[in-house]
Amino acid sequence: MSEAPVAAPSPPVDRARRSTRRSDRRDARRLVPFRLAGGTLVVWLLLAVASTSWWPIHRDGAMVTAAATAIVLGTVVALLGAVLRLPTAVVAIATVAAFTVSGVPAAVPSQANGLLPTGRGLVDLFAGVALGWKQLVTISLPVGSYEALLVPYFVTLLVATVTAVSVATRASRQELASIPALVLFAVGIVVGPSRLDTSIVTAVVLVAIALVWALTVRHVRRAVAVATTIGSRVPVARSIVRPALVGTGTIVAAAVVATGLGLVAPPSAERTVARTDVVKPFDPRDHVSPLSGFRSYEEQDTADAPQLRVSGLPEDGFVRIATLDTYDGVVYRVGGSDGGTASGTFERVPTAVDVRGVRGTTVDVGVTVEGYRGVWLPTVGDLERVDFTGAGADETRGAFFYNDSTSTGAVIGGVDEGTSYELTAVLPDQPTERQLASARPGDAAVPTARDVPDAVRDTVESTTASATTPGAKLLAALQALKRNGYVSHGVGDDRTSRSGHGADRIQELLTAPLMIGDQEQYAAAAALMADELGFPARVVMGFTPGGDAGGAAARGASTEKGGTTTFRGSDVTARIEVDTAQWGWVLLNPNPTVREIPNEQQQTPQPVTRPETVVPPPPVDRQDQDQQAPPESDRNTPPVQPLWLQILLAVLPWALGVLGVLAIVLLPFALIVAAKRVRRRRRRNAPTPRGRIVGAWDEYRDALLDRGHEVSGAATRREAVxxxxxxxxxxxxxxxxxxxxxxxDPDATTADRMWSATEDAIGTLHTGRNRRERFRSAVSLRSLRRPGRVRGGRGQGPSGRGDYSGPRPDERRGRPSEDRGTP
Incomplete structure (x- = not known):
């Protein structure tokens, strides 16, 4: 009597099971398109919201183009991987290929040839992946599409798109696909501006969308599990829609409360982001203060020599060289004592400087450098845009740095003859003298002056006694300098006048029977006096027609036909800027008009209210201002590069581009070989001898697959060979x-013998094959992508695993281990 009819299911039951399986397959086929489309659309929404944190960085339409390109290509790669069930390695290779093909037109448009990349563009593209981040946090914002600074955003968005869409369409927990969007948003915050340009509402909306989606996906997953368990459909409205709406309402309410709290009590201080802590590439403290070389412009061989040719400058315009706000008793310099002040932070200017808050007149000025030398770039007003022209314009542009708080520009390596550029700037509106009398000190932060001589306070007290308001006191102090001072540069037949503006020189200027000096001393003294009155003050050195010498100047700038002004060395001057509560920084001229200096015997000594203070000499490590390098020194001029180095630098970008293309082409093959080596090492280092033996067999079987031999997933080992x-x-x-x-159980010796035999057997597979055939076997994907290569085959390990570290087959059947040898 056979038991088969009893064990076999009845035909109606069998038909019912087949019908149920067909129904499940139809449902699965219907769910796949919905999952692909729904997950992709939600990911797009998350990425679009997250990209808003990058807008303050670029603020340019090129960012929109890069975003659309990255999202579309990333979605195509991820969906192809999901539909074709491609391995992660293949998806990664496709992502790199998409980045290479589209990266230059999308992220480095200036180096693209239409829609095709160029060799230089590929070099900049891959260099931007590694170096663009540092450049991004050491440059002023916004950057637009300057150089390759769109690459960090493009590559981050591309990787985030591929990862998020892949997780949303392939992973068991779709809600994890919101993590790449959150990371994209956070990275934009970290490399973005220190001020709060990204709205709090945007952050709350992004988190709310992620939470709503996670809640909805969870209810869908639970409904599917219940339907599978009970074998019937679950009402969508009751099981998914209603709970999701309730949770969404809760999340929206929490979002509204969080947004309200953020708007009512916003952060009072600037954010700490990457650019606030990064070490800046240009440190003004590494360079000599330009004011210390003031007298060198008045020397006989430079006073008449042309320094700058400027076109488009308004009448009596002022060309700024540098703004100096730090006084240490020896010299006025830039950047504070430790470089941590706002004036010490210089950044690259990719497109333009934000001057929307400056009220004034916009001018377009052209500058050509002739005799002037130095690291400080002559500018006008508050710079908005600079465009370098002529030979070496790209190199100069890359070396240009700017400080927005002091309106000071610098070029690493310095400028030399022939450097030319176009400036667009705003000349701030200035108050009249009557308006200035009512000025109040502003709240700008400048480094505290050190070692200020007592004569500064005494002079302020004696010259401002009759004034009542801070603005009137400031005007009285400056007018006293103009009224009592005489100009002498200490050259030629001029009355002897020491150079420098250290504490001892300012003390001498303010206490001598005759106040004799030049713009270097008067500007320094005026800035210290303004600071004594409570006005934040700084010294500004530059050029102006006549050098603030008045109508008595024998030499000065010449204006040519066409409005081009040639500034000579004698046109150098120094003024001060004071910060006012009403007009911001105001440029003031404290210098006396050039006039004849009387004999000292005819003058009545000026009363001194307090005895002269002996100022101790500066420390040894301070550089004597009289020994500072003159501006015409070529110490900052880079040496001429040898011919072989010029050739190397010209060939290097193309060589790197070719190597980059070769690396991209060979990268997929290297990844395949590396994956196989990792798999081989894992098999050979299995924890048990039995696992090592089975791993050796798997290695041989995979070699057969890569060799082209067909091995069925259900074949036994003997059938496979x-x-x-x-x-x-x-x-x-x-x-x-x-x-x-x-x-x-086998021992370690048997496992070693198995691996030795396996290596010999694999070696015989390549006998008689040429190099091309061996290469194809080495990079074949058949052994990596073959489904069921471990599971489902007869004679495989427990639970379908290849390491055989679980119980033996006879142990799973319940036989005691001591009876395994019993037949």
Whole structure:
């Protein structure tokens, strides 16, 4: 009597099961398009909201183009991977290929040839992946599409799109796809501006969308699980829609409360982001103060020499060289004592400087450098845009840095003859003298002056006694300098006048019977006096027609036909800027008009209210201002590069581009070989001898697959080697079967012998094959992508695993371990 009819299901039950399986497959086919479309659309929404944190960085339409390109290509790569069930390595390779093909037109448009990349563009593209981040946090914002600074955003968005869409369409927990969008948003905050340009509402909306989606996906997953368990459909409205709406309402309410709190009590201080802590590439403290070389412009060989040619400058315009706000008793310099002040932070200017808050007149000025030398770039007003022209314009542009708080520009390596550029700037509106009398001190932060001589306070007290308001006191102090001072540069037949503006020189200027000096001393003294009155003050050095010498100047700037002004060395001057509560920084001229200096015997000594204070000499490590390098020194001028180095620098970008293309082409093959090596090492280092033996067999079987031999996933080991090329396969199959199903556990010696035989057998597979065929076997993906290569085959390990570290087959059938050898 056979038991088969009893065990077999009845035909109606069998038909019912087949009908249920067909129904499940139809439902699965219907769910896949909905999952692909729904997950992709939600990811797009998340990425679009997250990209808003990058807008303050670029503020340019090129960012929109880069975003659309990255999202579309990333979605195509991810959906192809989901539909074709491609391995992660293949998806990663496709992502790199998409980045290479589209990166230059999308992220480095200035180096693209239409829609095709160029060699220089590819070099900049891949260099931007590694170096663009540092450049991004050391440059003023916004950057637009300057150089390759769109690359960090493009590559981050591309990777985020591929990852998020892949997770949303392939992973068991779709809600994890919101993590790449959150990371994209956070990265934009970190590399963005220190001020709060990204709205709090945007951050709350992004988190709310992610939470709503996670809640909805969770209810869908639970409904599917319930339907599978009970074998019937679950009402969508009751099981998914209603709970999702309730949760969404809760999340929206929490979002409204969080947004309200953020708007009512916003952060009072600037954010700490990457650009606030990064080490800036240009440190003004590394360079000599330009004011210390003031007298060198008045020397006989430079006073008449042309320094700058400027076109478009308004009448009596002022060309700024540098703004100096730090006084240490020896010299006025830029950047504070430790470089941590706002004036010490110089950044690259990619497109333009934000001057929307400056009220004034916009001018376009052209500058050509002739005799002037130095690291400080002459500018006008508050700079908005600069465009370098002529030979070496690209190099000069890359070396240009700007400080917005002091309106001071600098070029690493300095400028030399022939440097030319176009400036667009705003000349701030200035108050009249009557309006200035009512001025109040502003709240700008400048470094505290050190070692200020007592004569500054005494002079302020004696000259401002009759004034009542801070603005009137400031005007009275400056007018006293103009009224009592005489101009002498200490050259030629001029009355002897020491150079420098240290504490001892300012003390001498303010206490001598005759106040004799030049713009260097008067500007320094005026800035210290303004600071004594409570006005934040700084010294500004530059050029102006006549050098603030008045109508008595024998030499000065000449204005040519066409409105071009040539500034000579004698046109150098120094003024001060004071910060007022009403007009911001105001440029003031404290210098006396050039006039004849009387004999000292005819003058009545000026009363001094307090005895002269002996100022101690400066420390040894301070540089004597009289020994500062003159501006015409070429110490900042880079040496001429040898011919071989010029050739190397010209060829290097193309060589790097070719190497980059070769690396991209070979990268997929290297990844495949590396994956196979990792798999081989894992198999050979299995924790048990039995696992190592089975790993050796798996290595041989994968070599057969890569060789082109067809191996069925359900074939036994002996069936797998039937008709296989090479030699030794039959012995390997027998040894592996004996290790798995034999009565005793194999030892380490047997495992070593199995691996040695496996290596010999794999070596015979390449016998008689040429180099191309061996390469194709080495980079073949058949052994990596073959489904069920471990599971489902007869004679495989427990639970379908290849390491065989679980219980033996006879142990799973309930036989005691001590009876394994019993037949």
């Amino acid at each position: 039937a008709g296989a090329p090479g030699a030794g396969g039959t012995g390997l199959a027998a040894l592996a079967d004996r290790a798995v199903f034999g009565p005793n």
